[in-house]
Amino acid sequence: MTTVLPPIFDFDDAFFWEGAKKHTLLIQRCGDCNVLRHPPTPLCANCGSMNNQTTTSEGNGTILTWIISHHPTEPEAEPRIVILVELDEGTRLVSNLVDLAPTHNHVLNDKRVEVCFIDYDGTVLPQFRLAQVQP
Amino acid sequence: MSGNQAVIAGIGHTEFSQNSGRSTLQLAAEASLASISDAGFSPAEVDGTVTFSMDTNDELALIRTIGVPELRFCARTRGGGGGASATVQLAAAAIESGQAEAVLVYRAFNERSAHRFGQPIQTNPDPVWNWAIPFSLNTPAKVYSLTFQRYMYEFGLTNEDFGRYTVVARDWASTNPNAQFYERPITLQDHQDSRWIVEPILRKLDCCLESDGGVALLITSAERAADHGADFVPILASSAVLIEGGHEMFAYYHEDLAEYPEGRILGQRLYQQAGLTAADIDVAMIYENFSPIVFLQLEAFGFCGRGEASDFIKDGHIGRDGSLPVNTNGGLLGEGYIHGMNNIVEGVRQLRGTSPNQISGAEHVLVSAGRSGIILGR
Numbered sequence: 001m002t003t004v005l006p007p008i009f010d011f012d013d014a015f016f017w018e019g020a021k022k023h024t025l026l027i028q029r030c031g032d033c034n035v036l037r038h039p040p041t042p043l044c045a046n047c048g049s050m051n052n053q054t055t056t057s058e059g060n061g062t063i064l065t066w067i068i069s070h071h072p073t074e075p076e077a078e079p080r081i082v083i084l085v086e087l088d089e090g091t092r093l094v095s096n097l098v099d100l101a102p103t104h105n106h107v108l109n110d111k112r113v114e115v116c117f118i119d120y121d122g123t124v125l126p127q128f129r130l131a132q133v134q135p
Numbered sequence: 136m137s138g139n140q141a142v143i144a145g146i147g148h149t150e151f152s153q154n155s156g157r158s159t160l161q162l163a164a165e166a167s168l169a170s171i172s173d174a175g176f177s178p179a180e181v182d183g184t185v186t187f188s189m190d191t192n193d194e195l196a197l198i199r200t201i202g203v204p205e206l207r208f209c210a211r212t213r214g215g216g217g218g219a220s221a222t223v224q225l226a227a228a229a230i231e232s233g234q235a236e237a238v239l240v241y242r243a244f245n246e247r248s249a250h251r252f253g254q255p256i257q258t259n260p261d262p263v264w265n266w267a268i269p270f271s272l273n274t275p276a277k278v279y280s281l282t283f284q285r286y287m288y289e290f291g292l293t294n295e296d297f298g299r300y301t302v303v304a305r306d307w308a309s310t311n312p313n314a315q316f317y318e319r320p321i322t323l324q325d326h327q328d329s330r331w332i333v334e335p336i337l338r339k340l341d342c343c344l345e346s347d348g349g350v351a352l353l354i355t356s357a358e359r360a361a362d363h364g365a366d367f368v369p370i371l372a373s374s375a376v377l378i379e380g381g382h383e384m385f386a387y388y389h390e391d392l393a394e395y396p397e398g399r400i401l402g403q404r405l406y407q408q409a410g411l412t413a414a415d416i417d418v419a420m421i422y423e424n425f426s427p428i429v430f431l432q433l434e435a436f437g438f439c440g441r442g443e444a445s446d447f448i449k450d451g452h453i454g455r456d457g458s459l460p461v462n463t464n465g466g467l468l469g470e471g472y473i474h475g476m477n478n479i480v481e482g483v484r485q486l487r488g489t490s491p492n493q494i495s496g497a498e499h500v501l502v503s504a505g506r507s508g509i510i511l512g513r
Contacts, residue, residue: 004271005256005259005269006259006269007262007268008262008264008265010265012262013265039265039266039388045379065281065282065284065285065288065392066281066284067277067280067281068333069271069272069277071255071273072255072274073254080270082270082271082272082277082281084281084285084392092387094266094267094270094272094281094385094387096270103334104335109284109285123269
């Protein structure tokens with residue numbers, strides 16, 4: 001059983017977590033200049049607009065970097081693979097790779113992944129699986 | 136040198152330990168008084184202070200403890216250890232602008248016996264952690280490893296490469312009586328036998344040594360330091376670097392994850408200010424919460440090319456008789472982790488000729504905290 005510490009919903013990022021509950025991966029988008037940004041910010045650094053909109057990610061991306069995460073003080077807790085994903089839309093997101101044994105005998109860099117959503121005791125997180133087709 | 140040139144006139148510190156047995160305010164006071172006395176000043180002459188935003192010792196509590204009657208300049212640097220050298224930048228700015236005449240820089244904590252930075256976060260402290268904590272990035276070792284892994288991948292490194300840094304740091308520490316690992320050198324095999332902290336990046340011996348202790352510096356002008364008979368060291372350059380998309384913890388959003396852009400910009404600024412190049416640096420003190428960050432900084436500061444730090448270390452450049460001795464006190468892995476401030480003390484010692492691992496003829500020392508840095512010189 002994986003225990004997840006939930007996010008603190010903030011004015012600037014509540015949309016992301018609400019979207020995850022509905023199994024959508026949302027990226028903040030400037031309603032005026034259309035620049036995407038993550039992590040979210042209250043206004044657009046490109047044009048100064050506060051017209052904050054979202055776009056729904058297709059959920060496809062590439063692993064830039066990864067680690068095996070053991071809980072340092074709870075050895076019984078199941079290790080998780082933490083990944084930094086670059087979404088095809090261009091923004092980056094920290095997440096986890098699931099459905100793969102958490103050992104370091106993989107080379108996961110540059111592997112293609114696709115999003116899935118997992119409910120961890122009420123906290124729904126966007127997670128990723130290795131894509132069927134790899135380059 | 137102009138009389139107004141800012142200098143480090145005094146250094147002071149407590150012992151570094153795993154359990155100081157006293158309050159952090161006492162550690163701050165002991166280190167502060169030692170630095171003031173080392174400079175030949177009295178507490179009554181101090182009129183400014185600088186510390187970290189994270190430091191828990193309030194300025195008013197400290198001056199009441201050590202007998203400073205009045206301050207007219209107080210500043211704190213943001214963030215964690217990346218701001219260690221920025222304390223000197225702020226103090227120097229105060230001196231050279233005339234806002235203060237004698238600035239006490241201090242940092243003290245019981246970071247081993249009380250709040251340990253390395254322990255897992257149990258509750259989400261701030262929305263900035265939303266993009267880490269739920270995904271189990273709950274310790275600094277994991278947070279940093281997520282960038283280090285990209286560096287390893289791009290340049291084909293393994294954890295054994297990082298171990299070669301630790302072996303050098305522990306060698307320096309073994310002959311530094313103030314180091315917690317005094318007379319305790321290690322072999323690469325010892326490093327490889329230590330347990331994994333974050334697979335496949337960091338083992339226990341890649342991590343800095345959580346410590347209790349205090350460090351202080353007394354910064355003033357060259358003229359005033361000379362009047363007091365201090366063995367002072369000029370601050371030839373100082374800068375901090377914060378970039379859009381950068382972060383001392385979550386450095387995941389800048390273009391090239393296998394480099395340290397803040398360090399690259401910092402090096403360029405410092406060399407320009409001091410009128411020096413990388414080749415002029417005799418000793419480098421490089422902040423290392425974890426061993427891989429030394430590799431990224433050696434490359435960022437131009438001591439070697441991109442991806443070459445592993446060979447640079449393997450070839451003996453940073454150790455005894457090397458072309459660029461690095462962290463000659465044993466660094467934060469070998470001497471102790473006083474949030475990077477003890478590396479500044481060692482930089483001053485090298486230029487005074489009083490280091491336990493003295494590099495003969497040292498004239499220019501770089502002290503980098505990654506996101507802030509100084510060049511000290513003679």
